[in-house]
Amino acid sequence: MSEQPTIRAVDVHKRFGTIEVLKGVSFEVHRGSVVSMIGASGSGKSTLLRCINHLETPTSGDILIDGESLCFRGGTGSERRPRPLAEINRMRRDLGIVFQQFNLWPHMTVLGNVIEAPIRVRGLARKEAIALGEACLARVHLGEKAIEYPARLSGGQQQRVAIARALAMQPKVMLFDEPTSSLDPELTDEVLGVMRELANDGTTMIVVTHEMGFAREVSDRVMFLHNGLIEEEGLPAEIFSAPKSERFRQFISKHLRPAS
Amino acid sequence: MSESLQQALDVSVFWEYRTVLLRGLAVNVYVFAAAAVLALGIGLGAALLRVNRFRALRWIGTLHVEIFRNAPDYIMVVWVHFVLPLLIGYVIHRRFELHPFVSAVIGLGFVYSGYFAETFRAGIEAVPIAHIEAGRSCGMSERLILWRIVLPQVVRRMLPESINQFISLFKATTIVSLIAVPDLMYQVSMITQQEMRPLPLYTGAALTYFAVILLAGSGLRALSERWRRKIYA
Amino acid sequence: MGNWERLVWNQRDALASGLAVTVEICAIAFVIAVLGGLVLCLVRMYVKPLRPFAIVLIEFFRATPILVQLLWVNYVWPPIFGWPDSFFAAAWAALAVQSSGYLAETFRGGIEAIPRGQLEAAYSAGMSPVRAFWRIVVPQVTLSTAPSIVNQFTVIVKSSTLVSVITVQDLMFQSQKIVNIWYEPIEILTATAAIYIVFIFLVSVAGKSLADLLRRRYGIAAA
Numbered sequence: 001m002s003e004q005p006t007i008r009a010v011d012v013h014k015r016f017g018t019i020e021v022l023k024g025v026s027f028e029v030h031r032g033s034v035v036s037m038i039g040a041s042g043s044g045k046s047t048l049l050r051c052i053n054h055l056e057t058p059t060s061g062d063i064l065i066d067g068e069s070l071c072f073r074g075g076t077g078s079e080r081r082p083r084p085l086a087e088i089n090r091m092r093r094d095l096g097i098v099f100q101q102f103n104l105w106p107h108m109t110v111l112g113n114v115i116e117a118p119i120r121v122r123g124l125a126r127k128e129a130i131a132l133g134e135a136c137l138a139r140v141h142l143g144e145k146a147i148e149y150p151a152r153l154s155g156g157q158q159q160r161v162a163i164a165r166a167l168a169m170q171p172k173v174m175l176f177d178e179p180t181s182s183l184d185p186e187l188t189d190e191v192l193g194v195m196r197e198l199a200n201d202g203t204t205m206i207v208v209t210h211e212m213g214f215a216r217e218v219s220d221r222v223m224f225l226h227n228g229l230i231e232e233e234g235l236p237a238e239i240f241s242a243p244k245s246e247r248f249r250q251f252i253s254k255h256l257r258p259a260s
Numbered sequence: 261m262s263e264s265l266q267q268a269l270d271v272s273v274f275w276e277y278r279t280v281l282l283r284g285l286a287v288n289v290y291v292f293a294a295a296a297v298l299a300l301g302i303g304l305g306a307a308l309l310r311v312n313r314f315r316a317l318r319w320i321g322t323l324h325v326e327i328f329r330n331a332p333d334y335i336m337v338v339w340v341h342f343v344l345p346l347l348i349g350y351v352i353h354r355r356f357e358l359h360p361f362v363s364a365v366i367g368l369g370f371v372y373s374g375y376f377a378e379t380f381r382a383g384i385e386a387v388p389i390a391h392i393e394a395g396r397s398c399g400m401s402e403r404l405i406l407w408r409i410v411l412p413q414v415v416r417r418m419l420p421e422s423i424n425q426f427i428s429l430f431k432a433t434t435i436v437s438l439i440a441v442p443d444l445m446y447q448v449s450m451i452t453q454q455e456m457r458p459l460p461l462y463t464g465a466a467l468t469y470f471a472v473i474l475l476a477g478s479g480l481r482a483l484s485e486r487w488r489r490k491i492y493a
Numbered sequence: 494m495g496n497w498e499r500l501v502w503n504q505r506d507a508l509a510s511g512l513a514v515t516v517e518i519c520a521i522a523f524v525i526a527v528l529g530g531l532v533l534c535l536v537r538m539y540v541k542p543l544r545p546f547a548i549v550l551i552e553f554f555r556a557t558p559i560l561v562q563l564l565w566v567n568y569v570w571p572p573i574f575g576w577p578d579s580f581f582a583a584a585w586a587a588l589a590v591q592s593s594g595y596l597a598e599t600f601r602g603g604i605e606a607i608p609r610g611q612l613e614a615a616y617s618a619g620m621s622p623v624r625a626f627w628r629i630v631v632p633q634v635t636l637s638t639a640p641s642i643v644n645q646f647t648v649i650v651k652s653s654t655l656v657s658v659i660t661v662q663d664l665m666f667q668s669q670k671i672v673n674i675w676y677e678p679i680e681i682l683t684a685t686a687a688i689y690i691v692f693i694f695l696v697s698v699a700g701k702s703l704a705d706l707l708r709r710r711y712g713i714a715a716a
Contacts, residue, residue, distance in 0.1 A: 053617050086621070093619040103610035106711050107632045117618035120628065151712025162614075169618060264572035330693040332651035335665065335686045342678040431558035438560075438658065445560060458568040466557050466565050473556040 004067050006031045006172055006204050007052060012061035014047055014228075021047045023228035024061070029173070034205045036215035036236075039225035040251065045208045048225070049177050052206065053095045054088050065091055066172065093121055096166030097175040100182050102158045104150040104165070110137065111146040114165045122169065129168075136164040140194050156187030160194055167198075174198065176207040212255050216240050224248045267459045274464030277451055284444035285468070291364050291433045291443065296426060298369030303376025308406075310381050321377070329374030333432045337367035341439050364436040372429050379421050383414035419484045427477055431469070444468065500680045504671050511667030512688070518581065518656060518663065519649050522588035526649070527642060529589055530596025538601060547597075554594025559652040563587040567659045584656040584663075591652060592645050599641045603634040636707050643700030647693045654689070664688065 005028035014022040021044045029035050037045040050056040063070040074080045104113050114133040118124040137143050140160040180188040192214050199218050215222050216236045224232040232248045243249040309321030341363035349356040387410050395405040437446035448465045452458050537547035567583035577583040607630050615625035657666035668685040672678045
């Protein structure tokens with residue numbers, strides 16, 4: 001793993017008013033790996049994820065995408081300045097994100113949702129975009145729903161469409177912000193199933209989740225956040241069976257379902 | 261242009277006649293109050309009909325609402341003032357006349373009963389059925405459930421929307437000036453005929469309504485928010 | 494009482510011409526009101542320096558009765574602005590003024606109702622704020638405010654009954670003229686009221702079906 005990490009967070013701090021949510025987080029994610037971020041509510045994991053695609057701006061620190069700084073331009077020297085929105089948008093194309101609330105656009109069909117960004121942002125021709133969109137929908141097993149409107153789909157189906165929409169931009173990294181937290185238990189599995197397939201295909205993924213099963217079985221690495229810092233991090237097999245920190249031990253015992 | 265603008269904003273003539281104008285405004289308030297009471301009463305009745313078990317009663321309620329909600333205020337007031345007395349006269353075989361104040365109250369009251377009926381109906385239908393079932397399980401009569409469980413919630417829920425409709429009703433009371441009820445606009449037109457200075461007078465009237473409605477509206481909304489916050493936190 | 498034929502049917506030409514005037518004024522007022530409301534809303538929300546000005550205008554248009562607005566536009570505007578130059582223009586201008594205030598607030602409600610998450614999804618895909626506004630916000634706001642806009646048309650029609658006050662020869666004017674000629678108001682006023690009620694009823698039914706369609710097809714609640 002000597003090549004450059006795809007995502008690198010460097011001492012990220014985030015403050016909302018007087019509350020500091022992230023207190024100096026650093027980590028690396030390499031190509032093809034699946035990283036799960038777990039932790040209690042308020043630990044800062046969603047905020048951290050949202051910093052990666054600049055939906056939140058870090059108060060200090062930096063995010064590097066394939067070595068290129070997301071937050072600043074002009075290198076590390078004296079010409080360093082905050083990156084303007086237009087350039088951030090350009091970099092966002094390489095980051096796909098799936099939200100807890102799906103956030104599909106209700107006035108467009110499923111296919112419309114998927115091809116919107118490829119056409120408008122990447123400038124793809126409509127025919128190509130449709131082909132790409134249909135391929136992405138097939139990948140999440142929703143090919144036949146292309147002409148439906150989101151309102152007619154179940155929660156699990158909508159979330160899979162959201163995944164297809166993110167995939168259609170052919171991003172370097174897929175970010176997942178608690179993708180199954182809004183779903184009924186029966187619908188959670190279909191989404192986790194798709195995420196497993198993506199992981200097996202070699203997609204680089206960062207997943208914020210409460211699903212310990214997924215974190216343990218699918219990720220290459222797990223990060224446990226507590227109070228804005230990475231409390232523990234490592235291979236799932238190691239840290240789940242032998243947690244080093246007391247807090248993590250308590251967290252596991254509260255959240256982990258017995259291994260089936 | 262600017263000279264006319266100065267004229268328009270020179271509301272001193274408006275100030276001169278303030279007692280007369282204020283009395284006119286008071287007439288607007290009286291018409292408003294009477295019409296509001298009528299509209300609320302009839303509106304509630306119509307709403308209850310609309311959610312009744314019996315289809316015939318539901319139909320009557322719907323008819324009432326659709327006729328009056330879709331009727332322009334002015335034509336209704338004119339109709340009540342000129343046509344209704346004649347119809348009543350035929351029935352009682354005597355000449356019958358309605359004082360314009362009464363015609364206005366009846367006309368506006370019925371029109372706005374249509375709006376309030378819809379507001380109440382939406383509020384009634386929004387009360388969770390679970391609350392009603394809880395009442396029934398305790399052995400409460402339907403009437404008790406209505407007055408102690410349903411309507412209190414309806415009032416709190418629909419208060420913001422109702423305030424908007426009250427404001428509309430108050431604005432609608434200006435119509436009475438056209439059937440010779442001495443409200444604010446009537447006085448303004450009388451004074452205009454005398455003074456021949458429409459610019460400041462009409463501007464003054466507009467500003468008066470603006471001020472009254474803005475103040476009353478925000479006052480009512482603030483009070484209602486404070487009251488509602490008690491249950492909705 | 495049984496004078497329907499004489500009083501109403503025989504006067505149908507006059508009534509028809511009055512109805513035509515009513516429809517014309519309402520149509521023009523409606524279009525101007527939608528445009529005006531749009532402008533007021535956008536200025537209020539996005540043009541910081543003019544915001545207080547827009548807010549005052551919106552509140553002023555919403556807080557003044559239509560009768561007052563009619564007289565104000567008809568008598569106070571011409572000496573100051575040089576326009577309106579006819580009673581007809583004053584009529585639709587006043588009606589537009591009244592509705593543009595309400596529509597501005599309707600549009601604002603529609604825009605603010607778009608969940609922030611949808612915009613975040615758009616920004617995350619690399620869309621600029623302007624593009625996201627045009628592709629995500631505008632279509633949905635158009636759909637969700639459509640029933641309210643249709644409803645505002647009924648308000649315009651109802652308010653148009655007052656334009657006879659500034660001697661515009663609409664339907665109300667024509668029927669009052671007939672009453673003044675024959676002194677038998679029952680048939681004509683009832684017929685006039687019925688015409689208005691039926692027309693407005695049809696428009697409101699259209700608006701309601703529109704709202705149902707939106708809810709069923711797109712899952713969009715009317716603003």
